[in-house]
Ligand SMILES: Nc1ncnc2c1ncn2[C@@H]1O[C@H](COP(=O)(O)OP(=O)(O)O)[C@@H](O)[C@H]1O
């Protein structure tokens with residue numbers, strides 16, 4: 001069980017109405033590595049990421065066929081229970097969206113939803129995951145203040161801590177640094193590198209240099225199709241497909 | 254050429270400022286006018302007598318307003334108790350659960366309802382509600398609730414729509430159910446707007462005259478239960494202004510009742526604004 005990969009995608013197709021945006025996607029996401037999904041904007045990166053935790057379902061008029069196996073379970077099986085699937089994945093969005101509550105409650109929200117009531121235990125969880133996201137020192141004296149009062153960079157780390165607090169196996173990120181200043185971006189990248197010991201990380205980026213810096217594995221998508229995937233070094237140094245070469249050289253952007 | 258454009262810009266700015274000041278000052282003018290007109294009756298009897306006595310005998314010169322004030326509060330209170338839960342739940346259903354087409358169908362209907370003249374709601378109340386609950390505070394409250402519901406739902410839907418979908422996604426991705434997400438995140442984020450919607454409804458309810466007047470019974474008495482008849486302030490003014498004006502002080506007393514209504518609404522709006530500011534601070538709106 002531990003050996004097989006956390007996320008496996010089989011013949012995935014996604015349509016927005018008539019628009020066929022993901023075509024026959026088949027991939028395995030390697031465990032305990034950082035996987036970057038790259039490709040020109042509008043190619044379907046966000047869509048693919050949203051398929052991993054079924055958030056795609058909240059889009060109006062969307063249709064999904066095929067399978068996404070998470071821990072061996074097909075999450076698109078009609079019998080699959082969505083909340084427990086989503087609990088296995090933490091999500092970082094393009095811009096941080098702290099919940100409209102205090103810093104403390106942002107972290108405690110997930111554990112509370114899943115039934116943790118013990119105040120001491122919640123205190124422990126909040127401290128632990130804020131430390132895990134390197135935010136504890138900055139906020140420990142103002143845990144009760146609204147999360148919206150933090151800087152954008154701090155908010156993104158808060159969102160990371162919030163996701164980790166439900167004890168996922170996988171971290172998903174949709175261009176998680178695109179709204180951040182360079183220093184906060186570095187901070188998140190650094191976190192990702194530390195966290196891959198314990199989690200499998202999949203993130204979307206349109207910055208090739210960022211993918212090069214931190215990703216172990218690359219998935220290149222173009223017009224809804226996976227053109228090429230493999231270890232970062234291979235893809236960047238020896239792209240097999242013409243389109244990948246063009247993208248790496250900056251001809252498609 | 255450039256000079257001309259700058260000039261036009263300045264003129265447009267100044268004109269709008271002037272119009273805004275004019276609109277705001279009309280509020281002050283009304284207030285001043287009402288005070289001026291109600292001075293005679295205030296000078297003659299004491300404030301406490303006018304506000305807290307229930308003796309309404311215009312011929313004897315007794316103008317205790319308590320029955321009218323309490324009727325107004327009762328009717329408005331009942332209507333809000335009926336309307337608020339209804340509005341919140343419908344707005345949540347329509348914006349979060351209903352299919353887009355249903356919303357597209359219902360939204361225009363809601364707006365039509367909001368535009369129906371109040372006398373029609375009054376007639377509807379007479380035909381449908383009065384036979385069941387009699388001429389009473391409850392009938393008035395129900396008719397009033399039906400009248401304000403469309404306006405309030407409209408505001409609430411607009412407000413809930415402004416909650417970014419990424420915020421819902423953030424909660425859902427932690428494994429929260431849709432209902433948990435709505436309850437703990439969407440409603441919380443939208444709370445200031447939801448309250449603003451309720452305030453808007455309340456302000457309308459306080460002043461609504463025609464529909465209520467037709468079904469509350471218009472009996473000068475402090476109501477003790479929702480089944481009692483009542484006589485709200487707007488009904489008092491509408492029923493009597495221009496009629497028994499030969500009675501001394503009567504018109505001044507009516508002006509005073511208008512002033513009281515005016516003050517109730519202003520105080521209430523200021524109060525709710527303070528609550529809103531507090532909530533916004535707690536929720537943290539920099540994000
Ligand atoms: N909610 C939606 N409804 C309809 N079409 C959409 C929606 N979201 C995205 N699309 C379309 O799907 C394609 C892929 O979008 P997306 O996955 O967001 O791309 P990326 O994240 O790679 O920029 C785009 O062509 C976009 O126009």
Ligand SMILES: [Mg+2]
Pocket residue numbers: 045046047174
């Ligand atoms: Mg995207």
